[in-house]
Amino acid sequence: MTVDLLSRQKCSDCPIRHRAVCARCSPSELDRLEQLKTYKSFKAGDPILWRGDKLTYVASLVQGVATLGKTMEDGRTQMVGLLLPSDFIGRPGRAEIDFDVVAVTDVTLCCFQRKPFEEMIQSTPHIAQRLVEMALDELDVAREWMLLLGRKTAREKIATFIHMLVQRQHLGGVEDTKKDLVLPLTQEQIANYLGLTLETVSRQLGAMKKEGIVHFSDRRHFKVVDFPALQIATGDDSDGGMLV
Amino acid sequence: MTVDLLSRQKCSDCPIRHRAVCARCSPSELDRLEQLKTYKSFKAGDPILWRGDKLTYVASLVQGVATLGKTMEDGRTQMVGLLLPSDFIGRPGRAEIDFDVVAVTDVTLCCFQRKPFEEMIQSTPHIAQRLVEMALDELDVAREWMLLLGRKTAREKIATFIHMLVQRQHLGGVEDTKKDLVLPLTQEQIANYLGLTLETVSRQLGAMKKEGIVHFSDRRHFKVVDFPALQIATGDDSDGGMLV
DNA sequence: AATTTTCCTTGATATAGATCAAATCATGAC
DNA sequence: GTCATGATTTGATCTATATCAAGGAAAATT
Numbered sequence: 001m002t003v004d005l006l007s008r009q010k011c012s013d014c015p016i017r018h019r020a021v022c023a024r025c026s027p028s029e030l031d032r033l034e035q036l037k038t039y040k041s042f043k044a045g046d047p048i049l050w051r052g053d054k055l056t057y058v059a060s061l062v063q064g065v066a067t068l069g070k071t072m073e074d075g076r077t078q079m080v081g082l083l084l085p086s087d088f089i090g091r092p093g094r095a096e097i098d099f100d101v102v103a104v105t106d107v108t109l110c111c112f113q114r115k116p117f118e119e120m121i122q123s124t125p126h127i128a129q130r131l132v133e134m135a136l137d138e139l140d141v142a143r144e145w146m147l148l149l150g151r152k153t154a155r156e157k158i159a160t161f162i163h164m165l166v167q168r169q170h171l172g173g174v175e176d177t178k179k180d181l182v183l184p185l186t187q188e189q190i191a192n193y194l195g196l197t198l199e200t201v202s203r204q205l206g207a208m209k210k211e212g213i214v215h216f217s218d219r220r221h222f223k224v225v226d227f228p229a230l231q232i233a234t235g236d237d238s239d240g241g242m243l244v
Numbered sequence: 245m246t247v248d249l250l251s252r253q254k255c256s257d258c259p260i261r262h263r264a265v266c267a268r269c270s271p272s273e274l275d276r277l278e279q280l281k282t283y284k285s286f287k288a289g290d291p292i293l294w295r296g297d298k299l300t301y302v303a304s305l306v307q308g309v310a311t312l313g314k315t316m317e318d319g320r321t322q323m324v325g326l327l328l329p330s331d332f333i334g335r336p337g338r339a340e341i342d343f344d345v346v347a348v349t350d351v352t353l354c355c356f357q358r359k360p361f362e363e364m365i366q367s368t369p370h371i372a373q374r375l376v377e378m379a380l381d382e383l384d385v386a387r388e389w390m391l392l393l394g395r396k397t398a399r400e401k402i403a404t405f406i407h408m409l410v411q412r413q414h415l416g417g418v419e420d421t422k423k424d425l426v427l428p429l430t431q432e433q434i435a436n437y438l439g440l441t442l443e444t445v446s447r448q449l450g451a452m453k454k455e456g457i458v459h460f461s462d463r464r465h466f467k468v469v470d471f472p473a474l475q476i477a478t479g480d481d482s483d484g485g486m487l488v
Numbered sequence: 489a490a491t492t493t494t495c496c497t498t499g500a501t502a503t504a505g506a507t508c509a510a511a512t513c514a515t516g517a518c
Numbered sequence: 519g520t521c522a523t524g525a526t527t528t529g530a531t532c533t534a535t536a537t538c539a540a541g542g543a544a545a546a547t548t
Binding site: 430431432442443445446447449450463 | 524525526527528
């Protein structure tokens, strides 16, 4: 799901009230949700959920970064999603997940017990509708990533990854182009996200620094210096997927 | 979404009544859906929807096979989904799709105008819930495919693809193992689905024939001779992703 | 400050799968 | 039945990326 930092700002407490389920909630519905709400914290590196875990709650990510990953028996791993603040974890109507959720940085979740949450959905169609939309958004992201994994070159993968970070971290203002962006993952994690090895990630990132497309102030903070070049390097249509 | 051929059999007319939205519909709700229903046919090779098309209807695939695909400017294409009978096309709450839907064989769709369909959802929460479940099912499939595209070898990809066809075409009975299965795609299409080239698909399929894992009676019909070997070749956990 | 650990870089080499090229095989059209 | 068109097979070669290996830089821990 796309982060909508603007709407998140409306609520310093819990973004779920604005983005995930509550955009059209009445005061009484918000009250009910408020009562279900609890918080959980995880340290960087902690597993949040393992594959096969029973899902006893659904949650909204309030702070930090987490990854969704799948691992094969021999250790090969593929990340299948990246969770940033305001993203939603959970499968209403499903008891289990079949991937791991891991905290990359310290993470705070705003949790709702699954059962009462599902009961609430039954009586509030607009929440169910919102959940359909969110699931479809995620599906679009997953499919975009399938194109990346199946057909893009290493360079295009890295460029697309950076481009995505820009999209998800910008508040929309042009001013923000000047601010440093956060690279929330190690290069090994990026590799697992892009279906590459860490060496290839290092080499490609190195090349993009040399070519003056991006600039790193330190390992975790960077700026896009040449945005048009970045966009071209993604291999995507320049129109960004909008209608012709 | 997984094909559920068993439930499809309950209705020779339109599978959507049983699978996609109507499992828990009351007679009056079914009547309303009946009134919205129209059929559309497409010839093999016809585009059903182009990227950027306005979605005026949602639909259930009644007959045939269709693919969801993304194409880059330079012609590289990646399939992001395969539609078999009883699968659902459409994005309630979304006006556009950002991939192409193409009929691989002759296709019959059972269509519902999007607007009235969405209005109906508003008043029937269980349909919305069903749609959430379907979207989450699709998401699981997409993520499984991300692992395949990002980390599996050519051999594992082909084996997984065959394995998936078996899963989706079997009615569940052991007897069916004896019957021939349909390979609905050309090798080029398989390549685009697996992020490979057609030559690699041909070579790997050839090898699996030689090794006696599969047997082709003709180009489009095959049997799995050595199912355990197939399963091992997929690279997946033998427990099939069930809980530990 | 020293030490350990984790992360990143760089080089040399190997290889799976892509690419290029040509037959051969089906299948439907006429 | 012949032709034409697309689908498949097979071989030779190439190349992007993986793999193996080692050193260096930053961050965390003592």
